[in-house]
Amino acid sequence: MSKIELTRDSQWDWPLQHNDGVVRLVNTNDKFEVSLDAQYxxxxxxxxxxxxxxxxxxxxxxxxxxxxxxxxxxxxxxxxLPDDVDASTVRSHLTHRGVLQITANKAK
Known part of the structure; x- marks a missing residue:
């Protein structure tokens, strides 16, 4: 799993200022996924x-x-989006815990 660190002052980066300042990013051979706090x-x-x-x-x-x-x-x-991501497969889901998960498949 890769992480994208925020490069600006975290006090203005709601809702992540109370978290670890990181958005989770997964980029494997099969899928691309971004997860972020959207609980509010x-x-x-x-x-x-x-x-x-x-x-x-x-x-x-x-x-x-x-x-x-x-x-x-x-x-x-x-x-x-990475060049090998099929943009037509982008899907999003808000979990019961308030995490917005966005996934996409890699192009075949």
């Missing part, structure tokens, strides 16, 4: 798409807080 989002607040060989993840949650305004959370991530 519901499936309808998460968008995963592929645009020009780039995996784009957008999570946005907004909650109204009565007369005091709005609380919102937003996370954007993008990853260049």
């Amino acid at each position: 989002f519901t499936p309808n607040e998460i968008e995963v798409k592929v645009h020009e060989r780039e995996l784009v993840i957008h999570c946005r949650h907004e909650a109204r807080d009565g007369e005091h305004g709005i609380v919102s959370r937003e996370v954007n991530r993008s990853y260049k």
Whole structure:
């Protein structure tokens, strides 16, 4: 398993600032997988798409807080897909523990 370390100040990198600052990435001969913490989002607040060989993840949650305004959370991530990944096989799944798992098969 490979890890991608975050290169910016982790205090601004919600929701990972309380974690180890690492997004999990698996890139084997058979599959490509990215996993990240998305526990504060519901499936309808998460968008995963592929645009020009780039995996784009957008999570946005907004909650109204009565007369005091709005609380919102937003996370954007993008990853260049390796050349041997079949972009048409990208699938995402939000686990019951709030981990967003994105997988893709390697091209045959």
